[in-house]
Amino acid sequence: MGLSDWSPKYTVNHPVMDEHHHALFKLIDRLSEAIFEKKENEFIGELLNSLIEYTKMHFAAEEKLMLQVNYPGLLQHKEAHEKMVAQVQEYQRRFKEGDRTVTAEISQFLMTDWLVKHILGMDELYAPYFKKAFSDAKDQNAKK
Numbered sequence: 001m002g003l004s005d006w007s008p009k010y011t012v013n014h015p016v017m018d019e020h021h022h023a024l025f026k027l028i029d030r031l032s033e034a035i036f037e038k039k040e041n042e043f044i045g046e047l048l049n050s051l052i053e054y055t056k057m058h059f060a061a062e063e064k065l066m067l068q069v070n071y072p073g074l075l076q077h078k079e080a081h082e083k084m085v086a087q088v089q090e091y092q093r094r095f096k097e098g099d100r101t102v103t104a105e106i107s108q109f110l111m112t113d114w115l116v117k118h119i120l121g122m123d124e125l126y127a128p129y130f131k132k133a134f135s136d137a138k139d140q141n142a143k144k
């Protein structure tokens with residue numbers, strides 16, 4: 001149990017996005033723990049890689065859905081995604097060059113900017129649009 005436990009109250013009203021967020025919470029938690037426990041470089045490097053790969057897949061899926069529901073904040077949200085990926089890739093570059101001090105910055109960034117500000121802040125803004133689009137669709141199907 002930690003700060004990064006996903007909870008159903010964080011739902012964005014889409015089961016796949018919730019599943020992605022849940023997986024991201026776990027990845028962030030594993031990486032932060034590895035950093036805290038000062039695991040070897042290779043291990044941390046692999047977790048960092050997985051996080052980046054998973055995130056790219058998730059951001060693309062999320063942007064597709066936002067487009068589908070005509071979410072008005074799409075452009076701004078996409079920009080935030082691009083900035084986050086660029087930031088983590090920059091951390092990764094420093095880490096690969098042997099800069100271990102970057103790990104403290106990574107933990108801080110993942111927990112605050114990413115988990116709290118982005119997933120629990122910015123992502124929540126599209127949740128009502130998803131609710132409307134996807135639960136209305138469900139209702140319509142039920143009526144058929």
Ligand SMILES: [Fe+2]
Binds near residue numbers: 118
């Ligand atoms: Fe997002």
